[in-house]
Amino acid sequence: MAYATIRDVAQRAGVSVSTVSRALNDSGRISPATRQRINQVIHDLHYVPDSRARSMHSAHSRTIGLLIPDIRNSYFADLAYLIQGQLLNHGFQTLICTSTQGDPGEDRAQVRNLLGQHIDGAIIVPGPRSSHTLEELTRRGLPLVCVDRAAEGAAGRDGRAIPCVDADPEPGLRQALEDLHAQGHRRITLVPGPLKESATFRERLDVYRNLLAGIEGMDDPLADQVEPGTFDPDMIDLWARQGISGVLFGSSLDAIRAIKTAQSRAISIGEDLSMITFDDLPVFRILTPAVSTISQQIDTMGTRCVDMLLALMAGSPVRSVRLQTSYRHCASVGRPPAHTGQDP
Amino acid sequence: MAYATIRDVAQRAGVSVSTVSRALNDSGRISPATRQRINQVIHDLHYVPDSRARSMHSAHSRTIGLLIPDIRNSYFADLAYLIQGQLLNHGFQTLICTSTQGDPGEDRAQVRNLLGQHIDGAIIVPGPRSSHTLEELTRRGLPLVCVDRAAEGAAGRDGRAIPCVDADPEPGLRQALEDLHAQGHRRITLVPGPLKESATFRERLDVYRNLLAGIEGMDDPLADQVEPGTFDPDMIDLWARQGISGVLFGSSLDAIRAIKTAQSRAISIGEDLSMITFDDLPVFRILTPAVSTISQQIDTMGTRCVDMLLALMAGSPVRSVRLQTSYRHCASVGRPPAHTGQDP
DNA sequence: TTGAAAGCGCTAACAC
DNA sequence: GTGTTAGCGCTTTCAA
Numbered sequence: 001m002a003y004a005t006i007r008d009v010a011q012r013a014g015v016s017v018s019t020v021s022r023a024l025n026d027s028g029r030i031s032p033a034t035r036q037r038i039n040q041v042i043h044d045l046h047y048v049p050d051s052r053a054r055s056m057h058s059a060h061s062r063t064i065g066l067l068i069p070d071i072r073n074s075y076f077a078d079l080a081y082l083i084q085g086q087l088l089n090h091g092f093q094t095l096i097c098t099s100t101q102g103d104p105g106e107d108r109a110q111v112r113n114l115l116g117q118h119i120d121g122a123i124i125v126p127g128p129r130s131s132h133t134l135e136e137l138t139r140r141g142l143p144l145v146c147v148d149r150a151a152e153g154a155a156g157r158d159g160r161a162i163p164c165v166d167a168d169p170e171p172g173l174r175q176a177l178e179d180l181h182a183q184g185h186r187r188i189t190l191v192p193g194p195l196k197e198s199a200t201f202r203e204r205l206d207v208y209r210n211l212l213a214g215i216e217g218m219d220d221p222l223a224d225q226v227e228p229g230t231f232d233p234d235m236i237d238l239w240a241r242q243g244i245s246g247v248l249f250g251s252s253l254d255a256i257r258a259i260k261t262a263q264s265r266a267i268s269i270g271e272d273l274s275m276i277t278f279d280d281l282p283v284f285r286i287l288t289p290a291v292s293t294i295s296q297q298i299d300t301m302g303t304r305c306v307d308m309l310l311a312l313m314a315g316s317p318v319r320s321v322r323l324q325t326s327y328r329h330c331a332s333v334g335r336p337p338a339h340t341g342q343d344p
Numbered sequence: 345m346a347y348a349t350i351r352d353v354a355q356r357a358g359v360s361v362s363t364v365s366r367a368l369n370d371s372g373r374i375s376p377a378t379r380q381r382i383n384q385v386i387h388d389l390h391y392v393p394d395s396r397a398r399s400m401h402s403a404h405s406r407t408i409g410l411l412i413p414d415i416r417n418s419y420f421a422d423l424a425y426l427i428q429g430q431l432l433n434h435g436f437q438t439l440i441c442t443s444t445q446g447d448p449g450e451d452r453a454q455v456r457n458l459l460g461q462h463i464d465g466a467i468i469v470p471g472p473r474s475s476h477t478l479e480e481l482t483r484r485g486l487p488l489v490c491v492d493r494a495a496e497g498a499a500g501r502d503g504r505a506i507p508c509v510d511a512d513p514e515p516g517l518r519q520a521l522e523d524l525h526a527q528g529h530r531r532i533t534l535v536p537g538p539l540k541e542s543a544t545f546r547e548r549l550d551v552y553r554n555l556l557a558g559i560e561g562m563d564d565p566l567a568d569q570v571e572p573g574t575f576d577p578d579m580i581d582l583w584a585r586q587g588i589s590g591v592l593f594g595s596s597l598d599a600i601r602a603i604k605t606a607q608s609r610a611i612s613i614g615e616d617l618s619m620i621t622f623d624d625l626p627v628f629r630i631l632t633p634a635v636s637t638i639s640q641q642i643d644t645m646g647t648r649c650v651d652m653l654l655a656l657m658a659g660s661p662v663r664s665v666r667l668q669t670s671y672r673h674c675a676s677v678g679r680p681p682a683h684t685g686q687d688p
Numbered sequence: 689t690t691g692a693a694a695g696c697g698c699t700a701a702c703a704c
Numbered sequence: 705g706t707g708t709t710a711g712c713g714c715t716t717t718c719a720a
Contacts, residue, residue: 002484007698018699021699022699053698054698072422093457366715378690402714
């Protein structure tokens with residue numbers, strides 16, 4: 001009762017279903033009068049074509065799967081918003097699957113859902129354990145693009161790598177270190193984020209180390225002790241004991257926790273301790289002091305990955321893209337306090 | 345070639361499609377041997393049943409539509425996350441449609457999409473112009489629940505109102521006003537948010553006025569001048585001229601813009617100007633000073649609306665629910681500066 | 689316990 | 705221009 005079908009429309013318009021179908025798809029020749037009559041009936045009956053039945057013929061569903069770790073993270077929310085909007089402009093529906101990380105079983109369930117819908121392609125933020133998930137998709141020759149992080153240990157069909165759009169941490173990190181150096185900091189450190197989780201954090205750490213090694217007189221006394229885990233508030237005391245005056249965060253979550261801790265211990269950011277973090281979230285601009293960030297060009301990321309997916313679906317060859325990161329100085333980076341900043 | 349079909353499975357297992365179907369659905373009796381063989385083939389072929397074809401028979405698609413204004417707003421992101429997670433636990437897929445507000449044409453397109461998928465129900469954050477959209481859904485007798493705001497001027501089937509779960513601003517506002525009063529504030533005002541947009545903001549304003557009228561010696565000199573629009577930075581000067589020492593924000597977006605403005609004008613929140621805002625976003629806790637909020641119990645909101653939808657789909661009668669708001673005092677509310685706070 | 693056949697709503701040849 | 709027919713991948717009678 002709820003839904004009118006194409007047959008109802010045909011009957012009421014006094015034509016056959018194929019004529020209605022033609023009217024629906026602007027295919028074949030139809031007399032203006034018939035078309036007019038059909039449109040009227042469609043309107044009267046509030047008829048909406050069943051896209052499931054429709055897509056069963058056309059070999060494509062005009063549906064794209066989007067797998068992101070956690071929509072509550074505003075970084076991914078932005079990405080999802082951009083991607084869904086842009087795909088919609090191209091006539092594709094986006095199936096957003098969030099909370100794919102963590103539970104590997106849930107991960108599988110989500111992918112089965114997507115496969116069951118016969119999606120035309122997928123955009124994925126791969127996690128540390130998603131290689132199996134990715135295979136499940138590439139096995140079917142499904143056009144696939146990774147965003148934000150490259151897929152580890154998974155190749156696309158024909159053994160070709162899955163195209164990816166992510167950010168090169170080098171430029172942003174370089175500028176950040178230069179700023180710290182210019183302000184007079186000599187002993188600094190990096191909290192990379194959950195190292196075990198992702199190659200992203202690993203890469204940030206590696207690049208950081210290389211850059212630091214090239215800077216005369218600047219040093220990370222904790223470089224060899226980096227623990228693959230998240231930020232621990234007690235680290236703040238450790239930094240103080242080591243005479244560290246500047247900290248970089250590879251994960252914005254850690255940065256926010258550090259800010260809270262600093263506040264509760266009356267440590268003044270920008271004076272007692274300078275800090276910089278990855279991810280240019282709006283929060284960081286309204287904090288006092290505003291936090292210096294290394295920005296990822298998230299808008300471009302969203303745009304490019306959609307472009308790449310569309311190209312892939314069109315059969316064009318697609319190459320991975322690395323976007324530049326850039327540094328934005330804010331008041332969270334100041335001069336080091338008098339008693340630190342130089343070798344003891 | 346990408347997808348194996350039920351026929352492929354049947355062929356390879358040496359049985360008929362109906363037998364495979366039965367194995368898939370645990371319906372009918374099947375010999376253990378046959379089932380075993382079928383499962384093996386399913387595994388080998390990486391067979392995933394086509395849920396589109398499947399749902400065309402079963403009269404339900406196990407898919408729920410979720411329409412929210414903007415996923416980038418962390419309030420709605422939280423809501424979406426909660427809802428999708430909970431629906432998944434009940435075996436439903438969630439189609440998240442974001443950015444439905446604003447463009448009414450896009451709104452319609454989204455709904456047609458959902459209708460085309462033959463969703464089993466929908467959860468909606470209705471906007472000011474969504475009554476037409478809602479009708480499109482209710483007309484088909486689709487189970488519907490509104491969240492966060494009540495639907496204006498739209499009734500469900502049988503003319504019954506669409507069940508809704510939202511928050512009663514009264515308790516939170518009352519506590520907020522009491523706090524301001526206790527701190528010594530006597531002249532305050534409310535920036536309700538985009539009044540034209542939603543009855544939510546209208547209600548907050550009305551309740552505020554009523555409460556204020558009942559408080560001895562506290563006054564809003566601007567009560568009659570409230571403009572239906574968003575926050576204008578120049579209002580800060582106006583407040584100063586009027587001797588206003590405390591401000592409430594009906595919209596967290598306005599609050600954030602006000603904080604930025606205050607910072608740029610060296611106005612100290614909590615000293616020169618006390619402020620309180622609706623929506624208990626994480627941001628407000630890490631700002632300095634932390635911002636006093638009126639919280640909406642968003643978790644409960646997400647849980648309840650899913651429960652309500654499931655009940656509706658099961659045919660049970662469902663009543664709208666109003667959750668309580670509550671006030672959380674933070675340092676953004678302090679004593680008024682000496683030269684304000686009392687009648688001149 | 690299993691298979692054959694009809695049909696879900698739609699599209700796409702192929703006739704007329 | 706329009707109707708007829710045969711499927712798409714699946715479930716579901718009804719027989720066997």
